[in-house]
Amino acid sequence: MTATPAAPLTNWARTLTFGARAVHRPGSVAELQELVRTSERIRALGTGHSFSRVADTTADLVSVAGLPPTVEIDPARSRVTVAAGVRYGDLAEQLHRAGFALRAMASLPHISVAGACATGTHGSGVTNQGLASAVSAVELVTGDGDLRTLSRADDPEDFPGAVVALGSLGVVVRLTLDVVPTYDVSQVVHEDLPARSLGRDELDEVLAGAYSVSLFTRWRGDDVDQVWLKRRTDDAASDHPATTFHGARLAAGPVHPVPGMPAASCTVQGGVPGPWHERLPHFRAAFTPSSGEEIQSEYLVARADAAAALTALRGLKERVAPVLHVSEVRTVAADDLWLSPAYGRDTVALHFTWHKDPGGVAAVLPAVEEALAPYAPRPHWGKVFTIAPDLVRSVYPRIGDFAALAARLDPTGTFRNDFVDTYLR
Numbered sequence: 341m342t343a344t345p346a347a348p349l350t351n352w353a354r355t356l357t358f359g360a361r362a363v364h365r366p367g368s369v370a371e372l373q374e375l376v377r378t379s380e381r382i383r384a385l386g387t388g389h390s391f392s393r394v395a396d397t398t399a400d401l402v403s404v405a406g407l408p409p410t411v412e413i414d415p416a417r418s419r420v421t422v423a424a425g426v427r428y429g430d431l432a433e434q435l436h437r438a439g440f441a442l443r444a445m446a447s448l449p450h451i452s453v454a455g456a457c458a459t460g461t462h463g464s465g466v467t468n469q470g471l472a473s474a475v476s477a478v479e480l481v482t483g484d485g486d487l488r489t490l491s492r493a494d495d496p497e498d499f500p501g502a503v504v505a506l507g508s509l510g511v512v513v514r515l516t517l518d519v520v521p522t523y524d525v526s527q528v529v530h531e532d533l534p535a536r537s538l539g540r541d542e543l544d545e546v547l548a549g550a551y552s553v554s555l556f557t558r559w560r561g562d563d564v565d566q567v568w569l570k571r572r573t574d575d576a577a578s579d580h581p582a583t584t585f586h587g588a589r590l591a592a593g594p595v596h597p598v599p600g601m602p603a604a605s606c607t608v609q610g611g612v613p614g615p616w617h618e619r620l621p622h623f624r625a626a627f628t629p630s631s632g633e634e635i636q637s638e639y640l641v642a643r644a645d646a647a648a649a650l651t652a653l654r655g656l657k658e659r660v661a662p663v664l665h666v667s668e669v670r671t672v673a674a675d676d677l678w679l680s681p682a683y684g685r686d687t688v689a690l691h692f693t694w695h696k697d698p699g700g701v702a703a704v705l706p707a708v709e710e711a712l713a714p715y716a717p718r719p720h721w722g723k724v725f726t727i728a729p730d731l732v733r734s735v736y737p738r739i740g741d742f743a744a745l746a747a748r749l750d751p752t753g754t755f756r757n758d759f760v761d762t763y764l765r
């Protein structure tokens with residue numbers, strides 16, 4: 341069960357080397373319980389797609405990828421109980437075959453359910469909450485090795501703190517998610533959205549222009565390079581794609597968000613309907629998502645501040661563009677999960693896929709963060725940021741409640757690491 345890798349373990353993008361003294365891969369929940377019971381300090385690892393040191397530790401690291409990948413669908417209650425290490429792509433296929441769906445997916449299907457929910461991962465859509473909002477129960481191994489379940493129904497006080505928890509309450513082994521009847525989505529991409537469409541009123545319309553909307557820009561000019569529109573086919577307003585969208589024109593063929601990258605790795609465009617899980621992510625499961633040679637950052641601000649925040653970022657375009665593959669603008673509906681970046685506010689998410697240039701990225705991040713500071717940005721926990729810990733804490737009104745919950749569930753700090761000690765004190 342304990343494997344010390346031949347080469348040091350890195351995150352997916354190979355931008356971080358984990359400092360773990362040992363990496364474990366238990367094959368059963370019982371083995372995991374024994375491991376946690378005998379470990380002084382331990383962190384859970386999902387698929388390792390985070391760019392921040394949120395999963396890192398100098399103590400024990402435990403991958404949940406070796407646990408049996410169970411997916412138990414309960415059609416009568418419209419819910420699914422899934423093993424923590426299952427990837428969204430695998431879960432989605434099984435759900436779809438059984439006639440069910442999730443409301444939202446991230447841009448890639450490769451990430452684990454537990455890892456994505458732990459950091460508040462999101463897709464896009466003004467009515468779509470982050471992925472963790474589908475969770476109605478989490479089952480975790482706590483520091484004493486016991487199994488404990490927290491559910492929305494039975495633990496209403498603690499539950500909002502227990503889902504987006506950055507791995508700091510225990511090792512999650514199973515999650516129960518709400519599901520909906522399966523649906524089809526058609527995706528079209530428009531190019532060159534004029535800057536005039538980014539004013540406050542029209543921007544609201546643009547961002548609400550489909551079930552899920554993403555704007556991609558390289559900040560080379562004032563216009564937005566691409567608008568990705570994902571429409572549900574059961575939505576009356578989702579007829580054939582118009583040739584223009586707020587002044588942007590329909591792309592002539594399939595495109596990749598990062599210019600120069602092959603569109604074959606992207607989900608089907610051109611308005612061809614297909615199952616939700618083959619359209620909501622931008623990238624196909626069988627391909628490398630995004631660029632691969634990258635670092636990511638993302639800041640989430642109130643949707644009401646979207647136009648002002650974009651104007652502030654546009655003022656930095658000369659500094660941002662040289663280090664950037666592409667930026668993405670998405671929306672996330674408000675939720676009640678204490679550490680969710682969309683906690684208590686309808687949100688716009690301002691994302692940066694940077695070149696794999698740590699020095700260049702480190703030089704530009706403070707300027708980006710200063711430009712966004714008036715809008716109380718919440719950095720994505722799984723991406724790179726330099727905002728001071730006090731400021732990060734100040735934008736999470738329930739962070740004190742989370743600290744109290746962590747102190748109760750993990751009194752000996754078994755699951756803490758430097759990242760948690762820095763931001764969640």
Ligand SMILES: Cc1cc2nc3c(=O)[nH]c(=O)nc-3n(C[C@H](O)[C@H](O)[C@H](O)COP(=O)(O)OP(=O)(O)OC[C@H]3O[C@@H](n4cnc5c(N)ncnc54)[C@H](O)[C@@H]3O)c2cc1C
Binds near residue numbers: 353385457507629
């Ligand atoms: C190409 C790419 C595209 C991305 N697209 C999006 C996107 O569209 N939207 C978005 O919001 N984010 C996106 N991200 C970020 C990504 O979703 C998050 O970093 C997510 O947390 C990664 O999941 P993971 O399984 O790799 O988790 P890891 O990086 O392995 O771990 C993340 C955290 O989860 C904890 N964790 C993992 N498993 C468990 C467990 N079993 N029990 C307790 N804690 C656990 C870890 O301790 C850690 O704190 C993207 C990242 C990449 C590389």
